[in-house]
Amino acid sequence: MHLCSIFLHALYFLNYWFVALQGSELNLSTVFLLKGNDLFMELQKQKPAGQLIWQLKKIRIIRHNPKGDTENFYGTKAEFSKNNYSLQIKNVGLNDSGLYEALDNSGRKDEVIAEYHVTVQEQVSPVVLNVSSVSPSPESCNVTVTCSTQSSSLNSTFTCTNQTCSEDGGDPAEVVTSDARLNLYLSNGSIAICNHSNKVSWSKATMEIKPLCSVMNATSSPRVQLIIISSCLVGFIMAMCILGICYYKWRKNNHPTDNRETHSPGSDDQSPNCDQSTTVYSFLEPPSFPLEPIPCQTASPEGIYAQIENHGSV
Known part of the structure; x- marks a missing residue:
């Protein structure tokens, strides 16, 4: 009986400790929020009996007393409701991350009646999925793909047969940072998926890799x-x-054959260096020197000279 009593007391203590721990955890809410959105917080269980204080990292945001007077330390960015004591933070930024607390200042010591652990994150960057290499063989085909973002990248090799594709090593490739996760894995035995995500956003790229092996095997x-x-x-x-x-x-068009005709000595054809037309000189007055035709290198045509003289009237 003594041992049974000790066991029951220990079990009761453990149950009480578990309930108390669960109750304390219920007061704390974890919130992940996309940058630029609004944050809404409220008192889910206990209402303040005296003065209510909302604060972030021990810095006051709102102070509200039972008389209905409210003091806002955050300006227009914070909006407080006197009806349900809720608090709204508009257009949150990365600096708005942290622990928000609602305190009841009715007693000697401030009592925490609500807690919100808020993490503000940015939209993840898009991903790019590219084929690095394809190595075909008669039995199988190895395809290496690369998944990259603005800040990180990873690659993985998949082995494909006539039936399906599988990942080398069996485990998906993964890069985990403080605020995001980058995964590269295989789906349905043929589709490579690159996923970049955090708690509030994600981006994904897909590629079917089995047809790549079919094309390479055909061309090889x-x-x-x-x-x-x-x-x-x-x-x-x-x-x-x-x-x-x-x-x-x-x-042929730019260098034609030089077909020259031979001329007899008594031929009437004129030399190409001389003008074949009859030269006619015309003067209005008698020339002061005798005119002679210009000699050609070969036979010169006879020149015809015409003079216009002044004759007296008949």
């Missing part, structure tokens, strides 16, 4: 490689033939 077969090489060789030969024909036509 000996038959396909022979076809590609043959096509490139035929195309090169045709291009050289076309360039040769174009060059021949250009050379």
